[in-house]
Amino acid sequence: MKVNVAGLGRVSSAILYNLKDKVEIGYILSRDKQKAQKFVGEIGKGIAVDYSDNFKFKGILFVGFSDSIIPKAPKLLKRFVDGSIFAVHFSGFYSSSIFPPDWNPSSIHPNCPVATKEANFNDVVFGIEGNIEIAKEIVSLLNGKYFIIPENSKSLYHLAAVLMSNFSHALIFLAERLYDVGGIEKNNFHYVMESLIGNTIKNIKNNGVVNSITGPVVRKDMDIIKSEREIFCKNFPKYCQLYDIFVHIISSMKEEK
């Protein structure tokens, strides 16, 4: 299997780094040739190119562009494509059909934050669609797991990931601020977070989302709900409504129980 890359970002470099001893590596295309050359030096394979070079991709092409650039990929990469390639992108939002059909496209979206090339994909669950055979092969080389997303549901799938990962991250940011406001020592903050979120996940896995909800709203501790609303709105006046919305959502979950 020969793998090429267009756009050397966090995900494409991490995936290539993980595959470097398992596949042949062709062209590594970046706007910044020095960055590509440095990466080629690090993995000891591949040919660094930029957009002024003349070459054609052959085999698998990882398109590592950010989501705002992916729709422009066909135009940006057209002159480097000749004959059959298998284009793969990593977006959770866009489906593979954003690429031309003759690129045999697929998408493999890792459900984990990828910050550096050293990221590990062992047991990471990928949402895949498009050319499933190619997608499965790559995920398997990365020792990941996969499930197939209906092509038309990519944006719903991605929004669900944003809610679970980014929005909960924002709530943890607010929680940490309350520790600061209260002068509560933070040496144990990470353990508290791990215990609360870890056990929530465990409970949800065992009993489902709706049956696992706990806390003052479920217990109908009205005095606590009211007094914590005041604290929330005093500390986060711009987000005061957020408290009411969460109470509302939890109350509606209770009704579904």
Ligand SMILES: NC(=O)c1ccc[n+]([C@@H]2O[C@H](COP(=O)([O-])OP(=O)(O)OC[C@H]3O[C@@H](n4cnc5c(N)ncnc54)[C@H](OP(=O)(O)O)[C@@H]3O)[C@@H](O)[C@H]2O)c1
């Ligand atoms: N990071 C994550 O945690 C994560 C997790 C799951 C999925 N994803 C998905 O993975 C994909 C890549 O994300 P990423 O975090 O790796 O992004 P990134 O680190 O920002 O890299 C994106 C790359 O796109 C290229 N690019 C940006 N603007 C460009 C332009 N105007 N013209 C041509 N190329 C341009 C750049 O490559 P060059 O500088 O080499 O030209 C850049 O390094 C996205 O679809 C994202 O949704 C990301």
